[in-house]
Amino acid sequence: MTASDPITELMDDHRLIEKVLAALDNRLATSAPGEFPGDFVEQALDFLVNFADGSHHYKEEEALFPALAERGVPVEGGPIGMMLYEHTIGRKCLAGIREHLPSARSGDEEAQARLRNYATEYTGLLRNHIWKEDNILFKMAAQALDTAAREKMAGEFNNESNPRVTSQLRARYVAFANSL
């Protein structure tokens, strides 16, 4: 069985995440305060928590970054430290969206404004983060990781007994992103 290249898979994840970021920005920008898109924000939040963070960032943190560290790329500071820091900031934004979603859905305009601020911070952060990974870190990884390292990562990405990376989970969120 030939597994797909793990760096390609991470870049494919980025394209899916970008679709949801664009839809989230668009839906929040085009809805009036009285018609807050609560169902959509809940679906987008589910995607961002369980796929973008729970699966994609997980693959980066548990497979890619350690593989790079084994080849001498420092984890503290440098590009990996920056990526880890940005994942943490992103989690805080998602927690903020989750916190304000119930009140925002029931029409609380203050909660809607706070949620919009968290969402705007998140989408800006993630777009910039993805750009840095695609254009800097993943290019570094493409040079640093040999066939053995890539095969090890592919094995970790295709471990059907790990609930964060199952093909079922990925298929579900690919379908959501592609439905937008």
Ligand SMILES: [Fe+2]
């Ligand atoms: Fe990342």
Ligand SMILES: [Fe+2]
């Ligand atoms: Fe990423």
